[in-house]
Amino acid sequence: MTEKTYDVLGIGNAIVDVLAKIEDEFLAEQNLVKGSMTLVDAATATDLYGKIGNAIEASGGSAANTMAGIASLGGRSAFTGKVRDDQLGEIFRHDIRASGVAFDSAAAVDGPSTARCMVMVTPDAQRTMATYLGAAVDLRPNDIDADLVAASEVTYLEGYLWDAPPAKDAFLRAARIAHEAGNKVSLTLSDSFCVDRHRESFLELVRDHVDLLFANEAEITSLYQVEVFDDALQAVRGHCQVVVLTRSEKGAVVLSGEEVHVVDAAKVDNVVDTTGAGDLFASGFLHGYTQGKGLYDCARIGAAAAAAIIAHFGARPEVSLQKQLADTMT
């Protein structure tokens, strides 16, 4: 490949995460499906925020997390996404730049506030998300910097963008520019409910526009409407140059033409919070890929990056001091 300015350009929702610990009952009360991402409007976001406990804020967004991971691995990454000119937008901009990712998207000067994602972590370390897209839905085709896309070896797109029609058009424009420049286009399916919302479009995308596809088990079985992982694997074979299927603790499967690799998950002694596992798997894989590694090694680096992130909590684990100090206080 020719030498490009960036290894990977990520295009996605620019989001600040609001992380809080919750109990399983809370999800049931709020009609939230564990492990999924639900889109909420401003009023619902405010209502839900009023019900969750003490939280911490940290920059997030799926593709943005992946780009930060690539930079942390020593790769050259850039990001395109839309924030508002508010305090959360400044936080997003600061953090992604401080992580070493190039980020020059202009902030919206009016309209909804910067996107927020309430990340609710249950005691089993699973995360359930409720996202208020806010300014992120205003990503439009003219926010795509054609020179930046052309200068990036891989353009990585998150499926979540499909939830906002102008962002979807931005997505397609970026894919076209990337291919015209001889670069690769990569997509993550993002979430099984997102796949459900946009199945026909995603099937067409995967067949016609995507070179490297990332999906987890729930997403790929949803895409092909099959029950069993192996059926999805057979269905997707040959549709993209490289298909990377992740299966949490069961590891990952990589398909490319006749080539197939089955890679174990990296060992994690203490799973604290699964937030970011998929995003960081993609970081590791794409970093290996743009360094010219073989597909097996790409997946191994992906698995290690995912393991590193799930041993942390996004938020401080706020155990009740009343419980924690029970012995002292008797």
Added chain:
Amino acid sequence: MTEKTYDVLGIGNAIVDVLAKIEDEFLAEQNLVKGSMTLVDAATATDLYGKIGNAIEASGGSAANTMAGIASLGGRSAFTGKVRDDQLGEIFRHDIRASGVAFDSAAAVDGPSTARCMVMVTPDAQRTMATYLGAAVDLRPNDIDADLVAASEVTYLEGYLWDAPPAKDAFLRAARIAHEAGNKVSLTLSDSFCVDRHRESFLELVRDHVDLLFANEAEITSLYQVEVFDDALQAVRGHCQVVVLTRSEKGAVVLSGEEVHVVDAAKVDNVVDTTGAGDLFASGFLHGYTQGKGLYDCARIGAAAAAAIIAHFGARPEVSLQKQLADTMT
């Protein structure tokens, strides 16, 4: 004591912390003294923020942390402090309420933004702070709710308030109302540099207005301008009804009339970040005190609460993945 609505009312700066890991060299480059709190203006805050890495945001403020700790221990606490009607102000309000602390101070509708404290944590787990007070300096005497002060068994004030003249007047008004209602007034000296800035006022306060004094070793030796801890101990004896002197891993000393207790620090296997240790010691002590415990037990609960908080990192420990995955990537 008569039954009051609240055990403790804290009055202090309403601050959102911005937590980041840094190296020791960074402090030297920025002329920051390790372990201290420096006040910075808006321009310096922006400059410093531009230089620190990926950060997380969490509600903070010394007295506010102490009130959240009391609520977490099962006590009844309230807080008075000034935020702006901006996103960080909303975060502060959400978090302190979600922690179980009553908080009804009106937000400023104009003027500077909600206060931010950059908390820079070095590899030895020490924290160094740079605070932009913003809206917090607008706490004025008429922000003190006389009924709330009268309804709180203890009114707890942070020395940091002395850095803003109107806040200082608010502080004195609250102390007067508390005493008129037959309640106790408690003060934390906050920081040795803060003591240095306001020594004469603090000496007068301690002698004439404070029932329970909290200070660490650096603060109490600064107050009396002595070199040795024991000299400070002798100097402060008898100046307040109860004096609580904390000494990090050396434990604490409690003085009350002829009564003296020396209490060991609680064991911490892994000191991650000392942010909040003093604040949480005060939570534990005040909670014990308002539950009618003896002074030795109050200090023991304080030590346990401090130990619990320093085993956490305020921010996610963001080790470079490049270093963390070095073995995998060769």
